[in-house]
Amino acid sequence: MPRSEDSDAMPRTVDVPAPMAPLFKRAEEYVRRYFADRVENPETASVLISGERYILVRAASMSVEFFDLVTSLYQDRGADEAASVAKNLLFDVAHAIGRADARAFQARMQVSEPIERLSAGPIHFSFAGWAYVRIFPESNPAPDDSYYLLYDHPFSFESDAWLKHGRRTDFPVCVMNAGYSSGWCSESFGLPLVAAELECQARGDPQCRFIMAPPHRIEEHLARYQQQNPSAASHHRGSGSTPVTVPEFFQRKRMEEALRAANELLEQRVADRTRDLESANKALHDEMVERELAEEERRRVQVKLLHAQKLESLGVLAGGIAHDFNNLLVGILGNAGLALQDLPPDSPARETLRDVEAAALRAADLTYQLLAYAGKGQVVVEAIQLSRLVEEMGNLLGTAVTKNAKLQYRFPATLPAIQGDATQLRQIVMNLVTNASEAIGTSAGTITICTGVVPADRAYLADAHLGPGLPEGEYAYLEVQDTGTGMHVSTVARIFDPFFSTKFAGRGLGLAAVLGIVRTHRGAIKVQSALGQGTTIRVLFPASGAAPAPRPAERISDPDVQLAARTVLVVDDEEQVRSVARRILSAKGFTVLLAAGGIEALDMVREARGAIDCVLLDLTMPDLPGGDVMDELHRTRPDIKVIVSSGYARESAVAQFGGAAPAAFIQKPYRPADLVSLVRSVLEIP
Missing domain, CATH: 3.40.50.2300 (Response regulator)
Known part of the structure; x- marks a missing residue:
């Protein structure tokens, strides 16, 4: 490379502005001694440099040949996506290696000042065969938001590999160079930094030139450079090539952090609203207890009135939750879904995004159960055969019970249909079976799910929850029996109260939601339980006799239909x-x-x-x-x-x-x- 007049004072393996030369000259002497201590022993498959084990990798295998391999693997998704996958992999790996090498060298050299920590990086770069580094005087390597580095990589191993294979590209290819150099500088200055290649010899440019800056300022610096150097920008204008490629590493990381923060905020708001509901419900319950001191007839009237007020109050609160939380959940589910669509199948971020999606769906389930208890859940009425509905849930129910609980079914040969909402009826089955499984606990036991039909007269309905006032007639029933611990009579009297639970960490919404759904379906619930003898819960629905409608054929969308006009x-x-x-x-x-x-x-x-x-x-x-x-x-x-x-x-x-x-x-x-x-x-x- 061209040297200044005072060449003895200038380092030979890196080109830096004169004020930096003494610092880089000392670093060059240290790195030269480091690489001079080299021992190769093929018999032990080792290459040792100053006691550190190194591996040799062909330049082409990490550049042009790597791109060709990824393109062949992703050819069904197009060249652009294949190139994006290759760039992201190479940048992320090189960025991590750069940070690790910087940390190791800085510990060896025992330096702490940012420029000193940086100095060995470009020289190590040259000795390790990556590229020669030329840093321009207008650079500002400062340990703050103003950090800016303009530099060239003559003899870049990546561009040389493409040219040696006789290949010209329409995009900058020195991705690992950008990743390694920004990783080393990030470690040196304690800043998140990213590098983008402005010009590339593999693309026909006169040099491989880079800009490095904090991620949120890189676009600003790129725009200013292209404005100040219009010839560099116009060189590719109209050719269809990509002048600059900004790595997506920090953008993906910020997106994951934003989604995680939004999820944590949502969970906190759910907890806050749940406490509000518990407080409101306790106030209503206390009022009910006070009114029970009145004479019997008035007490019955007041109980009904308070129950209606409780439902109305809970409905208002549930509506507020639905409005506030569901708007937040739209953002979380939507962003998570869009991010999952954009990520490649093997991206490690997919698991994080699926966890976000699952957490949002659990939060949505809380609002659905509250609406169900208040009798305001969504109802799509159709003819349903209870036995068939339970059979279709078989696999799901098998995973919902403990391993030591045996699940068995008893269904009649024929059963009249009922008019109901399939989603809400499945929720009843799941809540009852889950409660039965928890009642069995760690002991061995049996859960039996039965369906049938019973003629219900006034006396039969009188002692059922929601039974008084229902018409006599045939009722199809769903029954869940367990051989668990059973319940005391005082517990049976309260199992449908919202937020009442015998579980240590339970919220007590399961059976309260069941009661709301049954009320919406104009049904009733009968409960039989005793300590040590298990529990049987029978849910009654008016029999309709109408046959279930056949399932409509699944609609298949044509993804190729042009929608831009809509x-x-x-x-x-x-x-x-x-x-x-x-x-x-x-x-x-x-x-x-x-x-x-x-x-x-x-x-x-x-x-x-x-x-x-x-x-x-x-x-x-x-x-x-x-x-x-x-x-x-x-x-x-x-x-x-x-x-x-x-x-x-x-x-x-x-x-x-x-x-x-x-x-x-x-x-x-x-x-x-x-x-x-x-x-x-x-x-x-x-």
Whole structure:
């Protein structure tokens, strides 16, 4: 390389500004001595440098040949994704190696000042065969947010390997050089740093040039460099090549951290709201106890009144939870789903994102159970045969019980159907079987699930929970028996109270939710239990006799249908919900418009003059209720398709609309696939 006049004072294995030369000259002498102590012994498969074991790797195998291998493995996903996978792997590995080497060398040299910690890096780079390093004077290697390094890598092993294979690329290839150098500097300065290659000899540029900076400032420095050096930027303009590639390592890390923080915030809010519910319910229970001191007839009346007030209060609280939490859950589930779609199958981040998704679904289950207890859960009524429903849950139930509990079934040859919601009935089965399994505990026991039909007269219904007032007649029943510890009579009297539980860590919502679901289905519950003799819970439903409808054929979507001409307006007062819905639908080709309120949405529909095909409308907004918005939409655009989105159940939501009915309803939180499928269905897209 060209040397200055005072070449003896300048290092020979790195080119640095003159003020840095003495520091790098000392580092060069240290590294030279380090590499001079080299012992090779093929008989022990070892290459030792100053006592450290090294391995030799062909340059091409970590550059051009590595890219070719990854491209062949990912050829079904296209060249761009294959190149992205290869770049990410090489950058992440090299960044980690750079940090590790820096830590080891800095400990050997016993240096602490950032520039001293950096000095051995470029020289080690040259001795190890990666590349020669030239650092430009305009660089500012400072231990703060202003860090900026402009440098070249003459003789880069990566670009040389591509050129030796006679290959020219349309993107910068010195990915490991960028990863290693930014890793060494990150360790030296205690900063997150990333390097991007501006020019690359393998792409036809005169040199391999890099910029290194903090991740959130790299784009700013790249833009300024290209503005100051228009010839470098214009060299590739119009050629279809990629001038600059910014590694995604820190972007992926920030996304994972943001999702984790959002999940922790959600769990905290769930805990806070749960405590509020427990406090509210305790106040109501105390009031009930006080009123029980009154005379018997008045007590019966007051118990019914307080029960209604409790349900109403819990319904209001559950609605608040559904509105606040489900908006948060839309963001978490949506972002997790989108991130999972973008990540390769072998990405280690997939497990973290699936944990986030599972935690969000568990939080959503809490709101569903509260709504079910209040009698406001979503109900889709159809003819259901209880025996068939339980049989279809067989595998799931087998995993829900303890290993020492034996699960057995007793079903009659024929059983009349009932009118009910399959999802809520499955929740009843799961909650009852889970309680039975916990009652058996660590001892061996048996859980028996029975179905049947019973003629119920007034006397039979009188001692059943919710039984008084039900009509006489045939009732199909679902019964769960266990051989567990059984319950005291005082415990039996309270098992359906919300938040009452005999479990050490239980919230006590399981049987309370069962009671709410049975109430919604106009059924009743009979409980038999005694200490040491197990428990039997029988749930009664009015028999309808109607045969269950055959299952509709599964609709298969055509992913190749062009959707760009379809426009969806997302109306929601929560920015996070709007953002996630836009990303979900845009990813599938829809044109997406956003409105933060009802008034803004109506203005956009009028101005669009028929260009909007579908509206995803939030039910609760501060400026104009969703029902008023939909009435006005149908008045001005009778042909427009409206999908109502709410944290409330369908019946509660649709009841708020007048004459105009929505085309469809989707309950928050929803996953990306569910939203896309519903929009396609409403717009009649195959």
